[in-house]
Amino acid sequence: MTTALLIIHGLLAVALLGAITHQAVSVWLPARKPAGSFVGRFRAVPGVSYANAVVVLYLITAVLGGIIYAEYRVSVRVVLEQLELWKTNGVFELKEHFAALGLGMLPAYWFYWRAPLADEHARTRAVLTGLLAFIVWWNFLAGHILNNVRGFGS
Amino acid sequence: MTIPRSFPVFAIVFAVAYAVAYAISVHNNYALFTYHPALNEFGVGVQKPKDGPAMYWYGWLATAGIVASVAGLLACYLPQRLTSRLRPSFSWAVPLAVMVFFAYLLRGYFLR
Numbered sequence: 001m002t003t004a005l006l007i008i009h010g011l012l013a014v015a016l017l018g019a020i021t022h023q024a025v026s027v028w029l030p031a032r033k034p035a036g037s038f039v040g041r042f043r044a045v046p047g048v049s050y051a052n053a054v055v056v057l058y059l060i061t062a063v064l065g066g067i068i069y070a071e072y073r074v075s076v077r078v079v080l081e082q083l084e085l086w087k088t089n090g091v092f093e094l095k096e097h098f099a100a101l102g103l104g105m106l107p108a109y110w111f112y113w114r115a116p117l118a119d120e121h122a123r124t125r126a127v128l129t130g131l132l133a134f135i136v137w138w139n140f141l142a143g144h145i146l147n148n149v150r151g152f153g154s
Numbered sequence: 155m156t157i158p159r160s161f162p163v164f165a166i167v168f169a170v171a172y173a174v175a176y177a178i179s180v181h182n183n184y185a186l187f188t189y190h191p192a193l194n195e196f197g198v199g200v201q202k203p204k205d206g207p208a209m210y211w212y213g214w215l216a217t218a219g220i221v222a223s224v225a226g227l228l229a230c231y232l233p234q235r236l237t238s239r240l241r242p243s244f245s246w247a248v249p250l251a252v253m254v255f256f257a258y259l260l261r262g263y264f265l266r
C-alpha cells in the first residue's frame with residue numbers, strides 16, 4: 001500500500017513540478033517575441049492558467065506525502081541514522097519544513113494569481129511563484145534521493 | 155467566483171502568522187498532538203516516544219494552521235487604516251526568512 005501511495009505521490013509531484021516550473025519561467029523569463037522554439041514556447045505559457053492546478057496538486061501531493069511520512073519515519077530514517085547519512089537526513093528535514101511553509105503561502109499565491117492580474121502585484125506574484133517553485137524542486141529532488149538511498153522495494 | 159474584499163488581508167496575515175507560528179512550534183515543540191507511527195496511535199499534546207519514534211510534524215502543522223486561521227480571520231475585522239499598512243510582500247518575505255531560519259537551525263546535519 002505504501003509503495004502504491006509513494007508512486008502516486010511521485011507522479012503528482014512530477015505534474016506539480018511541471019506546472020510550477022512552467023509558471024515560474026513564464027514570470028521570471030517571459031518570452032518577448034512570438035515563440036518559435038521549444039524553449040520559447042515553454043516561456044510563453046499563460047501563467048495564470050496554472051494557478052488552480054498548482055494549488056490542488058500541492059495540497060494532494062502534501063497530503064499523500066504526509067500519509068507515507070509515517071512509514072518513512074519508522075523504516076527509513078532509522079537506517080539513515082545507523083548509516084550516519086547526516087546530510088541525506090538533513091535534506092529530508094528541510095523538505096518537511098519547506099513543504100509546511102509552502103502550505104501557508106498557498107492562499108496568498110492563489111489570490112495574487114486571480115484573473116485579471118493586477119500589475120501592481122507582479123513582483124509579489126513572481127516571488128511567491130519562485131519560492132513555491134524552489135520548494136517543489138527541493139522536495140522533489142530530496143524525495144528522489146531518499147528513495148534511491150534504500151532502493152525500490154528494499 | 156467572487157471572494158470577500160477582506161481576502162487579501164486574510165491571505166497576507168495567514169502567510170505571516172503561519173510561518174511564524176510554525177517556526178515557534180518546531181523550535182519549542184508546541185505540537186497540538188503526537189503521532190506514534192509504530193503503534194498507529196495519536197495522543198493529545200506533546201508525548202514522549204513509546205515503542206518507536208514519536209512524530210510531532212502533524213501536530214506542528216495543526217498548531218500553525220489554527221493560529222494562522224484565527225489571526226487571519228481576526229485581521230479581517232480590523233479597521234482599514236490598520237490593514238492598509240499590510241504589504242503584499244509580507245506574504246513571501248516572512249516565509250522566506252523562516253526558510254532561512256530552518257536552514258540555520260538544521261545546519262548541524264550538513265556540517266558534521
